[in-house]
Amino acid sequence: MLSAQRKSHLLEILARDGRVVAKTVADELGISEDSIRRDLRELAEEGKLVRVYGGALPVPAADRPVEERRELATASKERVARRAVDSIRPSSTIVLDAGTTTLAMARLLPSGTGLTVITPSPAIALAVAEHSDARVVMIGGELSRHSMVASGSLAMEAIRHLAADVFFVGVTGIHPEHGLTTGSLDDAVTKRAIAERCAETIVLASEEKIGAVSRFPVLDLAAVTAVITDPRDRNPLIGALVSGETPA
Numbered sequence: 001m002l003s004a005q006r007k008s009h010l011l012e013i014l015a016r017d018g019r020v021v022a023k024t025v026a027d028e029l030g031i032s033e034d035s036i037r038r039d040l041r042e043l044a045e046e047g048k049l050v051r052v053y054g055g056a057l058p059v060p061a062a063d064r065p066v067e068e069r070r071e072l073a074t075a076s077k078e079r080v081a082r083r084a085v086d087s088i089r090p091s092s093t094i095v096l097d098a099g100t101t102t103l104a105m106a107r108l109l110p111s112g113t114g115l116t117v118i119t120p121s122p123a124i125a126l127a128v129a130e131h132s133d134a135r136v137v138m139i140g141g142e143l144s145r146h147s148m149v150a151s152g153s154l155a156m157e158a159i160r161h162l163a164a165d166v167f168f169v170g171v172t173g174i175h176p177e178h179g180l181t182t183g184s185l186d187d188a189v190t191k192r193a194i195a196e197r198c199a200e201t202i203v204l205a206s207e208e209k210i211g212a213v214s215r216f217p218v219l220d221l222a223a224v225t226a227v228i229t230d231p232r233d234r235n236p237l238i239g240a241l242v243s244g245e246t247p248a
Contacts, residue, residue: 006031006039010056014049020056050213052178060172060183060212076207076230077101081108083228084168084204090114092165095194096124098149098187099170101204107131118164120150120190144186151186159193167198169224173212174205176240179221181214188216200225205241207233 006029013020022040026033040056043049049056081104088094091114096102098121106127109115115134119125125138139162141155169191173181180203182188195201201224210233221227227241 003039006035007043010036010039010043011048014056014058018058020049022055044215050215052213057213060209060214074100076233077104077204079230079232080204080206080228081105083231084202085109087202087226087228088113088115088166092116093118093163095119095162095164095167095198096121096128097168097170097191097194097204098124098147099204101206102168102170103127105168105204109134118162120155120194121148122150123148144184147184147187149187149190151190155190156193159190159197162194162197164198165200166225167194167201168204169195169201169218170204171214171218172209173214174203174209174227174241175211175213176221176237178213178217180218180224181212182216182218183214185216188218191218195219195223203227205229205238207235210235210241211237 010020010025013025020040022033022036026036040049040051044051044056047059050059077100081101084105085108093116095118096106103124106124109128109132111133115132116137117128117134118137118139120139120141125136128134128136139150139155139158141150141158142152144151171180171182182191201219203224203226205227207230210229221241229238229241
């Protein structure tokens with residue numbers, strides 16, 4: 001079987017089963033695992049799948065550009081955002097990560113509670129200022145066209161001098177085994193740096209992110225304080241996310 005044929009076969013398996021196990025496919029085709037791994041690597045470079053240990057998973061829907069993600073699972077994001085806002089303590093200093101769920105949070109923040117909001121996202125800073133009387137502190141840096149978030153060396157320098165109570169982190173993949181992941185290396189580095197400067201890190205887990213795995217690791221689940229999920233989501237992985245146990 002030619003490489004192009006193998007790649008088509010791998011994508012068919014991914015669409016059918018939701019995952020590719022390299023050893024299983026190699027045995028099925030009677031070729032080496034190295035050949036399958038090479039095909040998976042090339043498909044990952046083309047953005048058609050995400051490589052994980054032992055095989056591959058689909059590219060998460062949440063890895064799309066921010067303008068496309070605004071219409072993705074909006075009701076679920078709204079429910080997660082409301083639960084997250086209800087958890088905020090008065091007079092807290094919080095960090096709102098870039099993302100569509102945190103943008104929903106920004107529009108729900110109450111006034112008169114003495115909040116300080118730090119964010120690397122211009123859109124979120126404007127939404128907080130428009131919908132509440134919270135103090136707004138922006139993290140500066142180079143603006144990513146994909147995620148519309150400040151990152152790079154200037155952002156890292158600013159983050160070094162921050163201290164906050166809670167970091168509400170947005171990622172594109174939340175998986176019991178692979179932890180928190182995102183599609184941008186710069187975003188992953190920025191998120192880890194912010195988490196180190198916050199007393200608590202809370203993950204916003206709308207329905208399309210649970211069970212998804214993106215290319216770049218952010219944090220292990222053991223490193224976060226809590227995972228806020230959609231109360232209407234019946235994904236069986238939610239129990240493992242909350243308990244910290246890897247499903248069999």
